[in-house]
Amino acid sequence: MxxxxxxxxxxxxxxxxxxxxxxxxxxxxxxxxxxxxxxxxxxxxxxxxxxxxxxxxxxxxxxxxxxxxxxxxxxxxxxGKDDQLYPRDLQRRAFVNQRLYFDSSSLYVKIRAICFPILFLGVKEIVPSLKDDLNATLAFLEQFLTGSRWVAGDNYTIADTSIYASLSSILAVGWDISSFPNIQRWVKDCAVLPGFEENQEGAKLFGEAVKKNLK
Ligand SMILES: N[C@@H](CCC(=O)N[C@@H](CS)C(=O)NCC(=O)O)C(=O)O
Incomplete structure (x- = not known):
C-alpha cells in the first residue's frame, strides 16, 4: 500500500x-x-x-x-477496513452521498462565496446577503442533526469529515453558531475524528488569512 x-x-x-x-x-x-x-x-x-x-x-x-x-x-x-465510513448498503450510501453533495453544492459554496472575495478580491467585509445565505444553509445542517448524532446516522462517515472540514474554516473566521445547538454539539463531537487537530491547524490559518483582510 x-x-x-x-x-x-x-x-x-x-x-x-x-x-x-x-x-x-x-x-x-x-x-x-x-x-x-x-x-x-x-x-x-x-x-x-x-x-x-x-x-x-x-x-x-x-x-x-x-x-x-x-x-x-x-x-x-x-x-476502508470495513464500510463504517462509507456504507455499502445502497440506501445508507445514498444518504451519505446526499450529505456529501449538500456540502459540495451548498455549504462549501456559501462559505467560499463569503471568503474568496475577502481573501483574493480586496473585499473588506462579510456581505450581509451572503451571511443570511450561509445561515439558511446552516439551518438545514441543524435539521439534519436533529435526532442524529452524526450528519448521516449513528456513526461518523466521510460526510462528517467533509462537512466538518468545510465548517471548521468559517468557524475559524469567528462565525456565530449559537442559534444552532445541534451543530454546536456535533462540532464538539468532531474532536474524536482522527486528524482533528491537523484540520484545526489548517482551519486556523484560513481564519487568520480571512480576518486579517477584514476592516
Ligand atoms: N470542489 C473541489 C474544490 C477544489 C479547489 O477549488 N481547490 C482550491 C483551493 S480551496 C485550489 O486548489 N485552487 C487553486 C487553483 O485552482 O489554481 C474539491 O472539493 O476538491
Missing amino acids: SGIKLYHFGVSGPSRGALLAARALGVPIEVEQVDLFKKEQLKGRISEINPQHCVPTLDDNGFVLWESRAIACYLADKY
Whole structure:
C-alpha cells in the first residue's frame, strides 16, 4: 500500500476534507504541501498530473484523482477496513452521498462565496446577503442533526469529515453558531475524528488569512 500521495494545502477546506477522510480511514498517505499563496499549484508535478491544478489531488501509485469528496469515496472503497465510513448498503450510501453533495453544492459554496472575495478580491467585509445565505444553509445542517448524532446516522462517515472540514474554516473566521445547538454539539463531537487537530491547524490559518483582510 505504498506510494499514496496527497497534494495538499492545509488552508484549503476541500484539501483538509480529503486528508481528514484519509486519516479517519487510517490510509498511510504521504502528504506533499502545495502552497497556493505562492502559486505552487502551477509548478512541479501537480501541474503536470492535474490540468485543473487544484488541491487536493491524489496520486495512488499513478492513479490520479481530484475533487475532495471523490477522493474520500475512492479511499473509503479501496482502503476502508470495513464500510463504517462509507456504507455499502445502497440506501445508507445514498444518504451519505446526499450529505456529501449538500456540502459540495451548498455549504462549501456559501462559505467560499463569503471568503474568496475577502481573501483574493480586496473585499473588506462579510456581505450581509451572503451571511443570511450561509445561515439558511446552516439551518438545514441543524435539521439534519436533529435526532442524529452524526450528519448521516449513528456513526461518523466521510460526510462528517467533509462537512466538518468545510465548517471548521468559517468557524475559524469567528462565525456565530449559537442559534444552532445541534451543530454546536456535533462540532464538539468532531474532536474524536482522527486528524482533528491537523484540520484545526489548517482551519486556523484560513481564519487568520480571512480576518486579517477584514476592516
Ligand atoms: N470542489 C473541489 C474544490 C477544489 C479547489 O477549488 N481547490 C482550491 C483551493 S480551496 C485550489 O486548489 N485552487 C487553486 C487553483 O485552482 O489554481 C474539491 O472539493 O476538491
